[in-house]
Amino acid sequence: MKKFYSFNRALGISLVFLIFFNSAKAQTYAENxxxxxxxxxxxxxxxxxxxxxxxxxxxxxxxxxALEVTHPEAGNIGGGGFMVFLNSAGDVTTFDFREKAPLAASPTMFLDENGKIKDNSNHKGLLAVGVPGTVAGLYLAHQKYGKLPWADLVKPSVELAKKGFTMSWGLYNAAVSVSDRDPSEDIMKDYFHGENGEIVKPGETWKQPALAKTLKLIQKHGRDGFYKGEVAQEIEDYMKANGGIITKEDLEKYEAVEREPLKGSFNGYDIYSMPPPSSGGVALIEMMNLMEEANISEIEFNSTAYVHLVAEAMRRGFADRAEFLGDPDFNLDMPLDKLLSKDFAKKRFENINMKKASISDPAQYGHPYDGTNTTHFSVVDKDGNAISMTYTLENSYGVKMGSSKLGFIFNNEMGDFNPVPGETTTTGQIGSNPNLVAPEKRMLSSMTPTIVTKDGKPYLVIGSPGGRTIINTVFQTVLNVLAYDMRIDRAIEAMKIHHQWLPDRLLYEQNLLSPDTRDTLEKMGHTLIPTTNIGVLMGITYDASKKLYTGASDSSSEDGGVRAY
Structure with a gap:
């Protein structure tokens, strides 16, 4: 990593100019x-x-x-997500722009005559596409709290798509892989191709003229540039021609929602995260409450006791997620106050056996405990406003379909609904009522954009992609910073584990957990599965005494990085 610092303290100006080469193992600093x-x-x-x-x-x-243009596997206008916003006065709000089921959707839409999922239709094909929410969410946030004109904010992405940018090795490797897949997935056949008909190579310029035109309409007409007019018409035409069910009516009716954040606490810090239909905030706060009850800072990091306790907290958080959580506009009786309470955590903690793994029982959810693609970014400004935002297409490159006239890829978020009513299995399929498909319903999400404050000031702004691993990745990073006082880059790079109740297995990042610890955990009843990487975190911390921001991006993000001033 190379850095260049330029401070002009006589003028009271501090600038940090960075050339960031694929390394997140060192921190980046900024004042503004x-x-x-x-x-x-x-x-x-x-x-x-x-x-x-x-x-x-x-x-x-x-x-x-800009991420729609430069990071198409997850950056999107064809998907949706969540934003947590902390203003300079210490007030927090959130924006929910999660995708919705189309008006023609139904609880059994993915099933055949035998009640089984047909042809993976909840993940593959246009039935898997939810009504996109990103443009509506960004526009609503701008109308409520933006400062500069909307057109000025969309202009850079229009120029990036029109004039192009230099193809990186990371994006090129993904392009080769995606382009070799099923040629029936129309937009992906030539998505990364240049004027010569070949995949644009590293060092060459990749242009996206169709996307530039779509973004120009959004720049000019705001929300209506996507949900009405020629873009909406082309979406409907494309859906009708290729087996989809989204219509112009679905698009015109879509609305993003500003919601009250969930608030928790841990050892004097306040934790703000997304409410349902994100499950991330509920699970994060519930698990942090358990860690506070356990006095986790007294347990050595990465020890057997640490891994076991964190895994047991995850198991309980995900069991409650499966049983209770869904779209709040369709589930008016979700017991959020109970799930977020310290008393509930105390009762949960009393039933953790520190010498033996619990059993994940799909017939009982969490009751025995009672008595990969998304992208995230973090932003802070000179006045102390902070944004934690996670948005997604679900799988990498979503459904891998889209109109070449529009230049963007659709999500496959309908796969986040429970596909078979009433059927919950040990393999991880959930069938509980709160997250069954219904027209205009938002599917449950694991996205966990989070802001931690201290005395009303931003202390940690954090989030990650990773499907269901998102919750646990953010949880462990918050724990690393608040309980173990890790600096942000080390908190991001530290060993991560993942347990999601069902299937009953404990994923761990290989080479980061000692053989002795693995052996002991297996003897305690855990089923351990190695994996290469869990999460791709993007975080910022703030030192109020020095008035200094510190940021880091996960080294597993090939093109990721920090920019500061």
């Missing part, structure tokens, strides 16, 4: 603002907006649109 995302070009777009006088909301919007 910072953007940490999965693509360094998009991070720079966000910082440029901050330099022009924009606030954190403006920078987040510009970064999000």
């Amino acid at each position: 603002g910072m953007v940490v995302s999965d693509n360094v070009i998009a991070s720079q777009v966000g910082v440029d907006i901050l330099k022009k006088g924009g606030n954190a909301v403006d920078a987040a919007i510009a970064t999000a649109f």
Whole structure:
């Protein structure tokens, strides 16, 4: 990693200019603002907006649109997500722009005559596409809290798509892999191709003229540039021609929602995260309450006791997720106050056996305990406003389908609904009522954009992609910073585990957990499964005494990086 620092303290100006080469094992510092995302070009777009006088909301919007261009596997206008916003006065709000089921959807839409999932239709094909929410969410956030004109925030992404940017090795490797897949997935056949008909090579310029046109309409017409007019018409036409059910009516009716955040606490810190239909905030706060009850800082990091306790907390959080959580507009009786309470955590903790793994029983959910693709970025500005935003297409490159006239890829988020009513299995399929498919319902999500504050000021801004692993990745990173006082880069890179109740197995990052610990955990009843990497974290911490931001991006993100000023 190379850094260049330039401080002009006589003028009271502090600038940090960075050339960030694929390493997140060192921190980056700034006094005036910072953007940490999965693509360094998009991070720079966000910082440029901050330099022009924009606030954190403006920078987040510009970064999000830029990621559509530069990080197409997850950056999107064809998907949806969540944003947590902390303003300089210490007030927190959230924006829910999760995708919705189309009006023609039904609880059994993915099943054959025998009640079985047909042809993986909840993940593959246009029936798997939810009504996109990203443009509506970004527009609503701008209307409520943005500072610069909307057109100025979308303009950089229009220029990036029109004029192109240099193809990186990371994106090129993904392009080769995706282009070799099923040629019936139309948009992907030539998605990464240049004018010569070949995949654009590293060092060459990749242009996306169709996407530039779509973004130009959004720049000019705001929300209506996507949900009405020629874009909406082309989406409907494409769906009808290829077996989808989304219509212009679905698009016109879609609305993003501003919601109250969930709030928890841990050892004097306040934790703010997303409410349902994200399950991340509920599970995160529930698990942090368990760690506070356990006095986790007294347990050595990475020890057998640590891994066992964290895994047992995860097991309980995910059992409650499966049983209780879904779209709050369809589930009015979710026991959120109970799940978030310290008393509930105390009762849960009393039934953790520190010498033996619990059993995940699909017939009983969490009751015995009573008595991969998404992208995230974090933004802060000079006034102390902060954004934690996670948005997604579900799988990498979503459903891998889309109109070549529009230039963007659709999500396959309908796969996040429970596909078979009433059927919960040991393999991890959930069939509980709160997350069954219904028209205009938002599917349950694991996205966990989170802001931790201290005395009303941002202390940690964090989030990650990774499907259901998101919750646990964010949980462990928050725990690393708050309980073990790790600096942000080390907290991000530290060993992670994952347990999601069902299937009953404990994933761990190989080579980061000692053989002796693994052996002991197996004797305690855990089934251990090695994996290469869990999560791709993007985080920022703030030192109020020094008035200094510190940021880091996960080293597993090939094109990710920090931009600061």
